[in-house]
Amino acid sequence: MRVGELSRKTGVPVPTIKYYVREGLLPPGELTSRNQASYDETHERRLRLIRALLDVGGMRVAEIADVLAALDDPERPLHKVLGAAADRVGGASAAYDDAESAAARGIVADLVSRRGWRAQASNPAAVELAEALAAMARLGHGAFADVLDDYADAAEQVARADLGYLDRQVAVEDMVEGMVVGTVLGEAVFGALRRLAHVDASARRYGED
Amino acid sequence: MRVGELSRKTGVPVPTIKYYVREGLLPPGELTSRNQASYDETHERRLRLIRALLDVGGMRVAEIADVLAALDDPERPLHKVLGAAADRVGGASAAYDDAESAAARGIVADLVSRRGWRAQASNPAAVELAEALAAMARLGHGAFADVLDDYADAAEQVARADLGYLDRQVAVEDMVEGMVVGTVLGEAVFGALRRLAHVDASARRYGED
DNA sequence: GATAGCGGATAGTTCCGCTATCCACTTTGG
DNA sequence: CCAAAGTGGATAGCGGAACTATCCGCTATC
Known part of the structure; x- marks a missing residue:
C-alpha cells in the first residue's frame, strides 16, 4: 500500500501523514525504490491510534511522539510507558x-x-x-x-476495571498499547460519563427539561 | 484598586488583564475619569477563576467566555450554565x-x-x-x-459527592460558580487520582520501583 | 510515452494566547 | 507646580502548534 491508499483508508490527508512521519509519530514506509515506499496494516493501525489520541484524548503531537517512542522501545518497561502516557498533562x-x-x-x-x-x-x-x-x-x-x-474510591474502582479489562480482553503483546489507550481514551470516557451523571443529578433536582 | 494592583495581587500581567477584558472574560473596571478605572474584589476573584479554568481545567479562552457569560446571566438557568461548562470539549x-x-x-x-x-x-x-x-x-x-x-458506577459516585459538597459547603448564591468549578476542576482532580491509582495498581503487579 | 502519483524538502497558513508599543491623559511625589 | 510613573484604550506583533501548499525529480502504470 502506498501513501494515497493509506490516506483514503484512514481519512488523514497525505500531507498530514507526511507531517506525522517527520515528527516521528509514524514510521516511514519501507522504500522499494528511490521515491516509492510501501505501508502496511501496522501503519494504518498506528495512524488510527494517533488520531484517537489527538482527537479524543486531546493529546499534543509532541506528547504522542514521546508515548509512541516509549511504546516502541523493545525494553518495554510497562510502567515507564504508562508514565509517559500519564504525564501528558504535566506541561510547564x-x-x-x-x-x-x-x-x-x-x-x-x-x-x-x-x-x-x-x-x-x-x-x-x-x-x-x-x-x-x-x-x-x-x-x-x-x-x-x-x-x-x-x-479516590471511584478512582480505585475505575483503575480496577481497567486492569481487569486488560487481563481479560487484551493479548499480552498488545497490553502496553492497551494500557495507553485505556489511560488516555478512558479518561475521555469517564469525563463524559461524569458529565452525564451530573446532568442527570441536576435534572432530578432542578426542574425538568 | 487599579489595574497594577490587581496584577500584583493575582500575578497576571497587566497586558493580559487588558486582553481578558477585551475578550469579555473580565468585566472592565468602573471608570472614574477618562483613563482611570477602579477594580474590586469581584474582579480579583473572577481573575483567579479564569486562571484556574485556563491552567488547571485546560479550557480555552473562548470557552471560558461562554461559561462566564452564562454564569453572569441573571436568569441563571442552572443546568444551562452547567451545559456551557460541560460542552467545553465538544469542539468541532x-x-x-x-x-x-x-x-x-x-x-x-x-x-x-x-x-x-x-x-x-x-x-x-x-x-x-x-x-x-x-x-x-x-x-x-x-x-x-x-x-x-x-x-458509570464510579461516575455516579463522583456526581453524588459533587452534589453533596455543593449542598453542604456552598452558599446558595455561589452555587452556580461552585458547580462550574466542581465540574471543570473536579475533572482534573479525578484524572490525577485515576492516574495515581493506575500507578499504584501497576506497581503492585509489575515490579517495585 | 503521457499522465498520475510518489517521497522528500521547504515554506507558508491559521489559530491561539498572549505581549509590545503608542497615545493622550491622570495621579502621585517632591 | 512639574516631572515621573502609571492608566485606559487601540492596534500591531510574536511564538508555538498543527497542519497545508508547493516544488522537485523520479516512477509506476496505462
Missing part, C-alpha cells in the same frame, strides 16, 4: 509556592499514605492533583478536599 | 458516520436507558462518549464497552 506549570500549594501538597501526601498508594510525591499525577486542589482553595473551595476520599 | 468534531460510530451510539443509548439517566442522546456528553467508544472500537478495543457499567 509554574509551580506556585504559596500557602495553598503547600497545604495542598500536604493533603495529597496524607491521602497517598492513608490509601497506601505506592506513589511518590514527585509523581506528576500527584503534583497535578496538588495544583488542582490549591487552585480550588484559592477560589474558596478548600473544603472540596473533604470529598477527596469519595473521589 | 467531524462526526464520523461509520459502523463503529453507529454501534457506539447504540451502546450509549442502552447505557442511558439502563441507568435511567435523564439525558438526551443529543447531549454533548453523550455524543462525546459515543465518539470515544467508537475510537476505541476502531482500535480493536470494542470490548471496552464491557466495563462501561463499572465506569
Whole structure:
C-alpha cells in the first residue's frame, strides 16, 4: 500500500501523514525504490491510534511522539510507558509556592499514605492533583478536599476495571498499547460519563427539561 | 484598586488583564475619569477563576467566555450554565458516520436507558462518549464497552459527592460558580487520582520501583 | 510515452494566547 | 507646580502548534 491508499483508508490527508512521519509519530514506509515506499496494516493501525489520541484524548503531537517512542522501545518497561502516557498533562506549570500549594501538597501526601498508594510525591499525577486542589482553595473551595476520599474510591474502582479489562480482553503483546489507550481514551470516557451523571443529578433536582 | 494592583495581587500581567477584558472574560473596571478605572474584589476573584479554568481545567479562552457569560446571566438557568461548562470539549468534531460510530451510539443509548439517566442522546456528553467508544472500537478495543457499567458506577459516585459538597459547603448564591468549578476542576482532580491509582495498581503487579 | 502519483524538502497558513508599543491623559511625589 | 510613573484604550506583533501548499525529480502504470 502506498501513501494515497493509506490516506483514503484512514481519512488523514497525505500531507498530514507526511507531517506525522517527520515528527516521528509514524514510521516511514519501507522504500522499494528511490521515491516509492510501501505501508502496511501496522501503519494504518498506528495512524488510527494517533488520531484517537489527538482527537479524543486531546493529546499534543509532541506528547504522542514521546508515548509512541516509549511504546516502541523493545525494553518495554510497562510502567515507564504508562508514565509517559500519564504525564501528558504535566506541561510547564509554574509551580506556585504559596500557602495553598503547600497545604495542598500536604493533603495529597496524607491521602497517598492513608490509601497506601505506592506513589511518590514527585509523581506528576500527584503534583497535578496538588495544583488542582490549591487552585480550588484559592477560589474558596478548600473544603472540596473533604470529598477527596469519595473521589479516590471511584478512582480505585475505575483503575480496577481497567486492569481487569486488560487481563481479560487484551493479548499480552498488545497490553502496553492497551494500557495507553485505556489511560488516555478512558479518561475521555469517564469525563463524559461524569458529565452525564451530573446532568442527570441536576435534572432530578432542578426542574425538568 | 487599579489595574497594577490587581496584577500584583493575582500575578497576571497587566497586558493580559487588558486582553481578558477585551475578550469579555473580565468585566472592565468602573471608570472614574477618562483613563482611570477602579477594580474590586469581584474582579480579583473572577481573575483567579479564569486562571484556574485556563491552567488547571485546560479550557480555552473562548470557552471560558461562554461559561462566564452564562454564569453572569441573571436568569441563571442552572443546568444551562452547567451545559456551557460541560460542552467545553465538544469542539468541532467531524462526526464520523461509520459502523463503529453507529454501534457506539447504540451502546450509549442502552447505557442511558439502563441507568435511567435523564439525558438526551443529543447531549454533548453523550455524543462525546459515543465518539470515544467508537475510537476505541476502531482500535480493536470494542470490548471496552464491557466495563462501561463499572465506569458509570464510579461516575455516579463522583456526581453524588459533587452534589453533596455543593449542598453542604456552598452558599446558595455561589452555587452556580461552585458547580462550574466542581465540574471543570473536579475533572482534573479525578484524572490525577485515576492516574495515581493506575500507578499504584501497576506497581503492585509489575515490579517495585 | 503521457499522465498520475510518489517521497522528500521547504515554506507558508491559521489559530491561539498572549505581549509590545503608542497615545493622550491622570495621579502621585517632591 | 512639574516631572515621573502609571492608566485606559487601540492596534500591531510574536511564538508555538498543527497542519497545508508547493516544488522537485523520479516512477509506476496505462
